[in-house]
Amino acid sequence: MTDLPILSLSIWVPIVAGFLVLCTGGDRNAPLARWLALAGSIAGFAVTVPLYLDFDIANGGFQFQEHLQWVPAFNINYHLGVDGIAVPLILLTSFTTFIVVLAGWEVIQKRVAQYMASFLIMSGIMIGVFSALDAILYYIFWEAMLIPMFLVIGIWGGPNRVYATIKFFLYTLLGSLLMLVAFIYLYHQSNSFEISEYYSMPLDLHVQVLIFIAFFMAFAVKIPMWPVHTWLPDAHVEAPTGGSVVLAAIALKLGGYSFLRFAMPIAPDASHYLSGFMITLSLIAVVYIALVALVQKDMKKLIAYSSISHMGFVTLGFFLFNPLGLEGAIVQMVSHGFISSAMFLSVGVLYDRMHSRQIADYGGVVNTMPTFTAFAVLFAMANAGLPGTSGFVGEFLVILGSVQVNFWYAFLASTTLIFGAAYTLWMIKRVYYGPVANAHVAALTDINRREFLILGLLAILVLGFGIYPHPITEMTHATVSQLLEHMALSKLPTL
């Protein structure tokens, strides 16, 4: 391992780059802001690469640890570290930031520097969430992430952005407050904000249940789980393309990741106790939300609902407590990062040209945009979980894992094969296929080189991890088995 503080660099390089971009000022310097942001995002990605290269896959614990005292009076530390679950998500974050900068290149014409800076800063903050090992540090990153996202939707968003941002903000803030209460309780018990300290602390079942519910409120909103999901479609619809991409690709994963980092290992008995409840909510997300997605008229809303349905697989996989389910869930998180980004970027490509997200305004796009349609169909197939794409891997593993717990869980989860294909391909049929629907579609021009590069990169990743998902699961093995071992032991205080 190198001596460089790789995690600190991963967090602060994009943030510093973000502030530098802000310094370019108004839109007179927009080209400079763009290139600076691009350089920042590439640097931000580059510093995370060693996390993959130097990662010790045999070690299930925290690696690349950094430890500094911060507020000694309350025993708060600047403590960073990552395990096999966090690393793939960090790489996903830094990669997505690069994609987002590129996607906003000429699309964003006003307040360019501020737009680019928001995403760079957000990237650093989210990497902070994935690598913090101190509860307060984590909490600060977690809440800080809301601010740039709030600005992105509120400034560059659509006509109904005020409602969407306030809804997004209050929804997530409300959940997070209960998490803070849980942290304070845990601090009182242990006199520490060290997360690993909480792992070994015995807790009564009713305490665990309360802690679990407090965490649940924070994380379930973020993922989002049914029934606290309704902020997401509104936020997506109003957000600019880049905002949607970050929201779907990374922000949702913060919730999933946090279940694995906090709720499950801190309250393992409560997790088992409430697993039926969690699985029920997950399956409702898979089936109910898929049906809801079927009737959406707005493409972004449809993809937003599809995201919720796919995240149902993540939470389902978590609470099966077997390696297939858990690793499937992690793969699903990473894969969904690529696929949902690609789907939102595709809508963005159309929206930039037609300024409409309504399915009914389209038809026969293939006639004027054949190359783009090839990408769109590929990503749609990945979204429908076609084998050979990354979308298949996670769902496949989770279904294999769920049949081991209960046949009917697998039965309900597998309905995604039908409904997932139905809502995705029906949209494809109405938007892309058929004769040219109207003069606007007839005037469309195919994707330019920048768009081709973005979609092409994502296509390579979607296919690459579909054909060879081994690198992701390999990283997670040790951590997952360690987590499952931990989960199998009761934390109830011995009398």
Next chain:
Amino acid sequence: MSNVQSLYIWIPLLPLIAAAIVGLFGRQLPRASAHWITIAGVAAAFSLSVCVFMNALDGHVFNGAVYTWLTSGGSQFEVGFLVDRLTATMMVVVTFVSLMVHIYTIGYMHEDPGYSRFFSYISLFTFSMLMLVMSNNFMQLFFGWEAVGLVSYLLIGFWFKRPTAIYANLKAFLVNRVGDFGFLLGISMVLYYLGSLDYAAVFSIAPQFADTKVTLIPGTEWSLMTVICILLFIGAMGKSAQVPLHVWLPDSMEGPTPISALIHAATMVTAGIFMVARMSPLYELSTTALSFVLVIGAITALFMGFLGIIQNDIKRVVAYSTLSQLGYMTVALGVSAYSVAIFHLMTHAFFKALLFLGAGSVIMGMHHDQDMRNMGALRKYMPITWVTSLIGSLALIGTPLFSGFYSKDSIIEAAQFSQIPGSGFAYFAVLAGVFVTAFYSFRMYFLVFHGKEKWMQSGHHAHEQQHAHHDEHAHDADHGDSHTDDEHEEHHGLGPHDKPHESPWVVTIPLILLAIPSVFIGYFAIEPMLFGNYFHDIIYVNHEAHGAMHMLAHHFHGAGAMALHGLTSLPFILAASGVALAWFFYMKRPDIPAAIQARCSLIYYILDNKYGFDSFNEKFFAAGSRFLGGKLWHYGDVKLIDGFLVNGTAHLIGRIAGLVRRLQTGLIYHYAFAMIIGVFLLLTFFMKI
């Protein structure tokens, strides 16, 4: 041996590489390179498959991994190949038919703007199908299974401007997904109970679970093997278009004819048959599952045949005949005659591809008019197409000595000998099916190749009809900014002064090459495949429980004797009378069919609506899902969660705030009043103590 093994990976890979090159760079490359590159890829795959086949004939079996896809929870998922005689047979059939179709496509699609796209898709299909048949585990099988489904989706919707085509491809994909839903559950049950997804490991451990029971619904016990086999077979029902998941296949005829031959007749739709034959060690453990397979197959064989009788679109007749023949194969699986099913799969691949390509040649000759009522006497104009189609039809109806005779008669006899529940019905169905098959096949044959030259009289009328269709497309094209992609569907039917013409050699050569095995393959292959040890150690049959195959071998005395005996047997008499009736109805007395149609309007109505499957699915499943989704969204998300809980909370807070705000009036005397009252209350409270 080892140098043969290193070739295996290239067999699927070469078509994939060709597909990728043509698919990615098709627009930059010259047009002809599209077919040269893909044909080179498939021809290489075919030659290598023949090598592998020869190698397998010597008894070599290869079973090994290529790479580890992933590992999780102690299970290892690998991509690997199992190459034995079953696989090698399928590989040769798939690559041969694919090669024929590639060559044929040069002629059939030569005007189409999507020329290179088409070649890319069919090469991709060849790759997917090879991955499916060469797999040594369930995961890769599922990969191939869905990948062929994807290519089928792309190809049915190849002419993406046609509303009917893009409806049909969505339908095909979704119906197949219903099958895959069962298939995936079956696979997950296999992994959970049998501990592996590797064929060899699963087959060796399966007998230990023969008596295992599982409780899926509390209070009921099911045999594990029955559950697994039926779930897997649901997948086969989707892919191999068995009732009630058959609905997608007739609509798939919206795709160009070469792929109807390759995908929707010869290869992809037989994947389900192949899969069940491969899984014979599992199916042999459950007579219940076999009965289920048998009954589904019998229903498909007979009732889909009936639908072939009333079709007027030449491709749809062949499509329904494919459905019916797939039913025959499924019947063979049900009576544990797996080798017979594979045998029929092989002969059918040749003669059905021949019939489809022949139909395509006719369609080209008729300038893309598919209505048989406008055809007639084409034998004078298209002699090669005529002869080869006749050969295909004779093979299909089971004329002794032709390939179809050997495979189909074996199925009928196996059904006769079988003792498992449902075999009586199945025997009746396959026997009656012979008559139906002969009738619709020769109805088509006579209408197309014999009789009067109807395009001369009805041509004008038909042209008008097609014109409406044509206008629709022209209209669409007008909206487009370019007319370069005017497709060849723009000219439908023959003009009043046109004459049909024989197709170019790229079309007729594949017809001739397919006609040869359609005649001879049965005679040569029956003895080794069915009664020799060709499938020894590959297909497992429990002869004590399911003795049909044993009885069949007992009654077999050589291919020549079988043909001779066939001339006096019931199936041949039925087939001959079917042909005779078709001749009488459509050549001699064409007024009779119309009269029957008028008399039996109810039967005609039922058949015309395809037993109502389509409208039921459309009204119940499709509209039902949309209805349910709409209601859940409106009442669940919009009204309850957002309206009542989320915004309701916001309103409630607003309301409370509104009430509380009134207390803060800002008027001194209000506050003073409240203070005095408060002091008074406090005093009273404390003074009491």
